[in-house]
Amino acid sequence: MEIKVLGPGCANCHTMEQLAKKAVKELGIDAKIEKVSEIQEIMRYTMSTPGLVINGKLKHSGKPLPSLEKVKELIKAEV
Amino acid sequence: MLKEAASFITYDFLKLGHGSRLAGTIEFFGYDTAKIFLLLSVIIFIVSVIRSYFPPERTKKILSHKKEFIGNILAALLGIVTPFCSCSAVPLFIGFVEAGVPLGVTFSFLISSPMINEVAVVLLWGLFGWKIAAIYMGTGLLVAIFSGFMIGKLKLEKWVEDYVYQIRTGAGQEVFNQTFRERLQYARWNTADILKRVWLFVIIAIGIGGFIHGYVPQDFLTHYAGNGNPFAVPIAVAIGIPLYSNAAGVIPIVYALMEKGLSMGTVLAFMMAVTALSLPEMIILRKVLKPRMLGVFVGIMTVTIIAVGYLFNAIL
Numbered sequence: 001m002e003i004k005v006l007g008p009g010c011a012n013c014h015t016m017e018q019l020a021k022k023a024v025k026e027l028g029i030d031a032k033i034e035k036v037s038e039i040q041e042i043m044r045y046t047m048s049t050p051g052l053v054i055n056g057k058l059k060h061s062g063k064p065l066p067s068l069e070k071v072k073e074l075i076k077a078e079v
Numbered sequence: 080m081l082k083e084a085a086s087f088i089t090y091d092f093l094k095l096g097h098g099s100r101l102a103g104t105i106e107f108f109g110y111d112t113a114k115i116f117l118l119l120s121v122i123i124f125i126v127s128v129i130r131s132y133f134p135p136e137r138t139k140k141i142l143s144h145k146k147e148f149i150g151n152i153l154a155a156l157l158g159i160v161t162p163f164c165s166c167s168a169v170p171l172f173i174g175f176v177e178a179g180v181p182l183g184v185t186f187s188f189l190i191s192s193p194m195i196n197e198v199a200v201v202l203l204w205g206l207f208g209w210k211i212a213a214i215y216m217g218t219g220l221l222v223a224i225f226s227g228f229m230i231g232k233l234k235l236e237k238w239v240e241d242y243v244y245q246i247r248t249g250a251g252q253e254v255f256n257q258t259f260r261e262r263l264q265y266a267r268w269n270t271a272d273i274l275k276r277v278w279l280f281v282i283i284a285i286g287i288g289g290f291i292h293g294y295v296p297q298d299f300l301t302h303y304a305g306n307g308n309p310f311a312v313p314i315a316v317a318i319g320i321p322l323y324s325n326a327a328g329v330i331p332i333v334y335a336l337m338e339k340g341l342s343m344g345t346v347l348a349f350m351m352a353v354t355a356l357s358l359p360e361m362i363i364l365r366k367v368l369k370p371r372m373l374g375v376f377v378g379i380m381t382v383t384i385i386a387v388g389y390l391f392n393a394i395l
Contacts, residue, residue: 007166008166008169008170009166010166012166013166039169039170039173039246039366040242040246042170043170043173043174043246043248044248046170047135047136047139047167047170047171047173047174047175047248048134048135048136048163048167048170048171049166049167049170050166060255061255062134062135062162062163062167063162063163064162064265064268064269064272
C-alpha cells in the first residue's frame, strides 16, 4: 500500500503525517508513507492541504484533520 | 446571570470586602472572562457548522468566472467562512486562478480570510462592544473588496509567476460530503481546538483590562502615535506590517494600545496591518507572485488600511 501525505510543511501537515504513521502501525499493515511537499505534485490531487492519498486516490483534504479512527477506516477500506 | 455568579465568587466565596480595589478587579475579571469564553464557544461553534458547508473547493466553484466587483464582494464574504490552513495559501491561489476565478477576486478572498474571523470579531465584541466589532468587520470587508478590485483593474496577470498558469490540476477535486452529525462533530472539535489555541491570549487581554486599567502611564507610543500626531495611523500601520500574529494574539496588544490612549482608528488599522500583512505571508505568496506584484499588493493594502484608520479617527 502506498500512502502520501500532501502538504508544504506546516503544523497540520505534520500532524497528518503522524496520524497516518500511527494508523498504519496500529493496523499492523505494510505501507509506504511518503511526504509530498512539492506544489505541482500536491496540485495533482487537491488544493486544500493537508491531504491524504491512499493508493493514488485522494481520501481526505483540508481542515479539519480526520480523527485517528477515521484514518484507520480509510486505510482499511483500501487494504 | 454571569454578573451574579462573578459577584458571588468574589464576595461570598473568596470573602472579599465590598468596595476594595482587589475585589472590584476580581469581579470584573471573572465576569469578563466568563462572558468572553461563553461568547467564543457559542459563536465558534455556529461558525464552524456554517464553515463545513463552504470547503475551498465549493468556494472556488462559486467564484469562478464571476464578474468583478460582485465577485470581489462574494469573495470577501466567503473569505470569512471558508476554512483553510495557512499552508494552503499557495495551492489555493493556483487552484482559484486555474478555475477561472479573476485575479482581483482571488485577492479579495486571500485578504479577508486572515483579517476577519469569528475569533477576532468575538474578542472585539467582548472587550470593546458590538459597535467596534461591527466596524472592524465592515471595514475589513471594505479593505478586502477594494484592494482586490484595484488589483483586478490594474490587470496584473502577467506579474503572476508563469508556472501558475501551466499547472493543470488532476481529477479528484471533489467535495467530500458530510452528514449533519459529522458537521456537528467537526464543529465541536473545531471549537475546542480554537479555544485551546487562544485561551491564553484572551486571558492576557482581559488581564490587561482588569489589572493595568488606570495604572499605565502615557509613554513613548502615545507620544509619537497619539491623537495629536497626524502621522499616528501610518506609523501604527508601518509597525504592524512586518509583525505577524493571528487575530487572537494581537488582541492583548490592541487592548494595551487603547489603554495607552491611542485612538480607535489607529488601533484598528494596526490590527488589520498585523493580521492581513506579514513577512511570512509575503514569503509564501512570493512563490506565486513576481516581486513587482507583491509590491503592488502590499502598497494597495497599506494605503487602504491607512485610509480606514484616518476615516475612523475622523468619525469616532
